[in-house]
Amino acid sequence: MEQIDDLKNQVIQNKITLMEMLHESKSGHPGGSLSCMDILTAIYEKQIDFSKAERSKVVLSKGHAVPAVYSILNSKGIISDKEVLTLRKLNTRLQGHPSVVKIPEVDASTGLLGQGISIGIGMALAKKQNNSYEKVYVITGDGELVEGQNYEALTQAAFYNLNNLIVFVDLNKLCLSGTTKDNMDLGDVDLKFKSFGWNCIHINGHNMDEICKALTIVDNNQNKPLAIICDTIKGNGISFMENDPAWHGGVVTDELYTQAMKELKGAK
């Protein structure tokens, strides 16, 4: 329980850093960064050990949510308090989408949607070749699940029984144009993964108990790749951003920043 509370507090701290970054950069993707912050924080806190030479890896297929990862790397001292405010500015290492050349700890350069699961397959296959027990975590958005490459990847991951590959789907049900249902309805996402031969569980992506239980399943997963479908809220934790597709992007003005920080600090 104590660990769960620690994780929840870390999520709030990461969201505070995120808002500081986005306010400073006046650009970026707040909604989708906030919807996967609980998931990412849990993965990085519980599963990723930067001190190990051979460790589990994270592929942020929804690369536009990279400010969430930067805020986590800031909490770990990999990105300094000064540097974290350079997001999207000239000569920064903190590119608008992940660059493994600029920051090796982001594990993969991504940003072109629909490619992350395939990249994760390559990494998972390599880890098996190397007899490593470490895992590969891929975070996809729901909007990007329309991309066809995903379904090549789902077929291949099941064919190779990649039980070291875990895909978290950040099912926030919004894309830039509005709801995914109206824009391009995905139907039953769980059924899609299951029908491709994956293990699949469905959780509340903002409930830290459920996320941590899901990660326990990861450690005991038998012989298939695992999809963890997470119901989430785009803009989670900041009232005026929640469930508003306009906050896919959007500028955090001084006034809105003050309000957001008040809400986040109140939640501490």
Next chain:
Amino acid sequence: MADTISLRNYIGQAINNIDNPNVMVTDGDLSKSTKTSEFKSLHPSRFIQCGISETSAMSIGYGLALEGKIPFVVNFCTFTIGSAWTQLRMICYANANVKIIGSHPGIDNGLDGASHHSCEDLALARVLPNLTVLDPANKAQLFECVEIAANTPGPFYIRVPRAEIVDYKSKNKMEIGKVDEIYNQGDDFAIIFEGSTNASSFEAFDLLSKKGLKGRLINIVSVKPLDNDYLIDLGSKVQKIVSVENHSIIGGLFGALAECFMINNINAKLVPIGIRDTFTESATSNELKIKYGLTAKDIVKTII
């Protein structure tokens, strides 16, 4: 004249020649055509069959490289550089250690028609930062290119002819950024060719020599980076230069040479032989070379 061979027959052997347990191969259900089946026979656990899935195969190669493997993503040219270009672009952005081998370049896959021809891959590959583009024109050079790619960090594209080419013996050691100058008999003319056009280029050189002209025959080999020093000297001295490519004259070898000369303020007399901004069609590759102007006679006509 040396024997003619199809270089793609040796792709599997060239990869097998690399003694490194990190070497892996991804296939898209074409290992019998690209001959990576020979790698699969020796190293089944390092051979990743991806099925008919060009984009995912490319990204899987990227993932393998991120974990320290040396993946060779092998497929027809148009299915690697063409079908999976945005995936390749992310590999180049990450400067990942992925090696792409494309077979059946240009009109080499004659009978299958324009959909399966690859007259755009050099243009698409050349424009990507970090990507080294190699174009071997004999068997030893293919082996050298594969070995250099395996032992040099970063992404590589190796374009391997399917059509019969002249298996001449290079006197020069293969190096990134160096041409393979085969003959240098004078500065009346120069033929600069890329791998899969070597047969018509050799023939044209012989025809021109018999007419008393003294020239140079050059295999570009390293399409990117170019051998700028050599080309600047060549462009300043030689009366007439013809570039010969089994590719569109837009963005490929002719484009690369023209850029080199313009950037370096060389007023070279450069003429292109290649596919002229059109989609090709089904026929044998020899029939297509005649129709689309890639024969020795076409090359000779540009000089005299």
